[in-house]
Amino acid sequence: MIRVELNQARLQGGQRYPARLLSRLLRAVGGQMGKREYDVSIAFVSPLEIRRANRMYRGKDSVTDVLSFALDDGTGELLLCYEQARRQAREVGHSAREEVSFLIVHGLLHLFGYDHERPSDARKMFAMQERILQNI
Numbered sequence: 528m529i530r531v532e533l534n535q536a537r538l539q540g541g542q543r544y545p546a547r548l549l550s551r552l553l554r555a556v557g558g559q560m561g562k563r564e565y566d567v568s569i570a571f572v573s574p575l576e577i578r579r580a581n582r583m584y585r586g587k588d589s590v591t592d593v594l595s596f597a598l599d600d601g602t603g604e605l606l607l608c609y610e611q612a613r614r615q616a617r618e619v620g621h622s623a624r625e626e627v628s629f630l631i632v633h634g635l636l637h638l639f640g641y642d643h644e645r646p647s648d649a650r651k652m653f654a655m656q657e658r659i660l661q662n663i
Contacts, residue, residue, distance in 0.1 A: 528563075529553045534570040538609055544627060548663070552628060555659045556635045557601070565601035567638065569631065577608040593630040595637035605634040632659050 531553060535543055549569075557563060572580070574590045582588045584596070592611045597603040607630055609623070616626035636652055643649035 529557055530564075530566045532568040534568070537571045537573055542609075544624070548624075548628065549631070551663055552631055552659075553635070555662055556632060556639075559655060559659055560601060560639050562601050562639075565638075567602065567635065568604040569634075570604070570606055571609050572606050574608055574610050577606055577611070580606055592626075593634045595634045597638045597640075601635070601639050603638040605631065605638075607631070607634070628663070629656065629660065632656050 529550075531549065533544070533546075533549065538544075553567070557565060577592075577594060578588065578590045580594055581591045584594065590608060590611055592608055592615060594606045595603060596606075607627065609627065612626045612630055613623040616623045619626075633652075633656055636655060641648070641652040641655065643652050
């Protein structure tokens with residue numbers, strides 16, 4: 528069983544990420560990773576909160592879209608900045624929901640050990656993201 532804790536308290540105006548879509552994303556990532564069971568906590572945070580966390584844990588004093596904190600293979604926490612996701616969605620011309628979906632998959636892949644520090648690793652990670660998102 529995939530267990531998720533979703534904190535959407537920071538979202539404004541009754542915005543909510545659809546539970547059914549989240550469930551599909553979680554199962555799709557788990558399926559690609561060969562994991563039927565994992566735990567994840569996802570929290571939407573403000574630009575200030577994600578900037579502080581980015582500075583504290585990565586030494587980067589800037590707002591980012593998603594941060595991943597792995598505890599075990601696939602288990603961990605994602606911090607997601609909706610305002611940054613919305614900004615990025617406008618830049619590339621798709622919906623904020625699509626961008627948040629992309630970022631959730633991206634963050635989950637980090638929890639499973641993927642990264643994009645080297646070009647070869649980035650190709651693998653982004654190819655996996657695309658494969659997962661195309662099947663949703």
